[in-house]
Amino acid sequence: MTDMLLEKAKKLDEKDSLQKYKNQFYLVKERLYFDGNSLGLLSKRAEAAVLEILNMWKHHQIEGWTEGKYPWFTLAEQLTEAIAVIVGGKKTEIMITGSTTLNLHQLVRSLQPFNSGRTKVVMNELEFPSDIYAISEILKEQGLDPEQHLVKVKSKDGHLLAEADILDALQDDVALLVMPSVLYRSGQLLDLNTLTKEAHKHGILAVFDCSHSVGCLPHHFHDWGVDAAFWCTYKYLNGGPGAVGGLFIHEKHLPVTPALAGWFGSDKSKQFDMAHQFTPASDAGALQSGTPHILSIAPLIGALSISSEAGIDQIRRKSLALTEFLLEGIKLELSHFNFKVATPERAEERGGHISLSHPEAARICKALKAEGVIPDFRAPSVIRLAPVALYNSFEDVYHCINILKRIMFEERYKKYSNERGVVA
Numbered sequence: 001m002t003d004m005l006l007e008k009a010k011k012l013d014e015k016d017s018l019q020k021y022k023n024q025f026y027l028v029k030e031r032l033y034f035d036g037n038s039l040g041l042l043s044k045r046a047e048a049a050v051l052e053i054l055n056m057w058k059h060h061q062i063e064g065w066t067e068g069k070y071p072w073f074t075l076a077e078q079l080t081e082a083i084a085v086i087v088g089g090k091k092t093e094i095m096i097t098g099s100t101t102l103n104l105h106q107l108v109r110s111l112q113p114f115n116s117g118r119t120k121v122v123m124n125e126l127e128f129p130s131d132i133y134a135i136s137e138i139l140k141e142q143g144l145d146p147e148q149h150l151v152k153v154k155s156k157d158g159h160l161l162a163e164a165d166i167l168d169a170l171q172d173d174v175a176l177l178v179m180p181s182v183l184y185r186s187g188q189l190l191d192l193n194t195l196t197k198e199a200h201k202h203g204i205l206a207v208f209d210c211s212h213s214v215g216c217l218p219h220h221f222h223d224w225g226v227d228a229a230f231w232c233t234y235k236y237l238n239g240g241p242g243a244v245g246g247l248f249i250h251e252k253h254l255p256v257t258p259a260l261a262g263w264f265g266s267d268k269s270k271q272f273d274m275a276h277q278f279t280p281a282s283d284a285g286a287l288q289s290g291t292p293h294i295l296s297i298a299p300l301i302g303a304l305s306i307s308s309e310a311g312i313d314q315i316r317r318k319s320l321a322l323t324e325f326l327l328e329g330i331k332l333e334l335s336h337f338n339f340k341v342a343t344p345e346r347a348e349e350r351g352g353h354i355s356l357s358h359p360e361a362a363r364i365c366k367a368l369k370a371e372g373v374i375p376d377f378r379a380p381s382v383i384r385l386a387p388v389a390l391y392n393s394f395e396d397v398y399h400c401i402n403i404l405k406r407i408m409f410e411e412r413y414k415k416y417s418n419e420r421g422v423v424a
């Protein structure tokens with residue numbers, strides 16, 4: 001391993017204005033964490049927020065809904081300001097509620113895209129399965145066979161989508177475009193602004209799954225005119241396992257009648273009238289259903305305060321520098337070992353992680369874990385490495401490359417079977 005790379009890592013760390021956040025997270029000694037694109041780490045602020053909510057429950061009991069530091073009745077609403085800045089929307093267009101999948105159901109059903117008489121939905125063949133399941137059921141409810149009405153844009157190489165192929169699919173019988181911001185396997189970042197503008201030219205609604213980009217790079221949902229977006233908060237936002245998700249609905253669609261209606265979607269001043277006549281909130285809050293999962297929102301109070309304070313533009317700048325450095329190391333040190341970089345090289349097309357494709361990927365991942373590097377594996381042959389701006393250093397990246405090189409050079413992965421685990 002060239003010392004030059006280590007020297008460079010150290011120099012980059014010295015100039016890093018976000019390095020002060022690393023010690024706000026719980027890192028495990030002798031372990032390099034590169035899986036923040038699946039589950040972000042616990043921060044001290046998130047932990048403190050959870051303890052505060054438990055404390056409110058302990059001392060305020062039922063009054064916790066309206067008293068104490070973070071009254072639960074409006075806890076989700078209290079967080080919309082911070083998340084609005086992170087995703088580029090107005091506070092009234094955003095809500096912390098549900099989960100990624102649930103929010104896809106809620107948003108698409110509420111937007112009623114098939115009222116236009118159009119019948120097709122454009123997605124892609126590399127899409128996260130949950131989104132395909134949800135849209136398929138929505139189509140079936142409309143009496144539309146997904147085999148015919150769910151159009152999956154094809155990938156030429158099994159990793160990337162060509163923008164031109166997506167645009168070609170935007171025909172006049174299409175009601176809705178549902179795409180990810182960043183593809184979960186390859187880490188390709190799509191140009192949501194262009195896709196939205198092109199969809200609208202054809203009278204198509206544009207809805208995006210931003211699970212792999214929120215908290216890692218800036219968005220401008222409102223200015224781009226995106227119709228709706230949804231995301232999870234347990235990846236780059238570090239909200240913890242199963243943390244409550246987020247959604248955006250453009251103000252041009254407000255007020256909205258929620259398809260999965262429930263009393264927590266009420267205008268807050270009317271909710272406790274307990275009337276059978278539903279008065280939905282006039283903003284995105286209408287898209288809540290039942291009682292919010294307070295204990296799963298709690299960590300977000302602390303986690304969002306870190307992302308907000310660090311600033312999403314600074315987070316993106318460092319994230320790109322980290323993945324750039326990782327790509328450089330891979331090129332320099334791992335070129336003999338049959339890895340293919342599946343992630344686009346151009347910064348504008350890169351999300352927050354780097355994907356390496358290799359026929360032995362499953363067991364290389366096992367070897368990495370045994371040597372103290374936590375990557376993740378996506379079948380059949382992808383290793384994902386996510387150096388996260390808030391808690392990874394350039395030196396971490398250097399060590400990761402070094403360890404991977406040793407595993408390959410000494411064929412240490414051959415000790416393991418080339419099969420995935422149950423959660424992988």
Ligand SMILES: *Cc1c(COP(=O)(O)O)cnc(C)c1O
Nearest residue numbers: 099100101128184209211212232
């Ligand atoms: C992580 C992820 C999900 C997860 O959905 P949940 O409902 O939170 O389980 C969905 N879509 C994409 C693209 C993801 O990366």
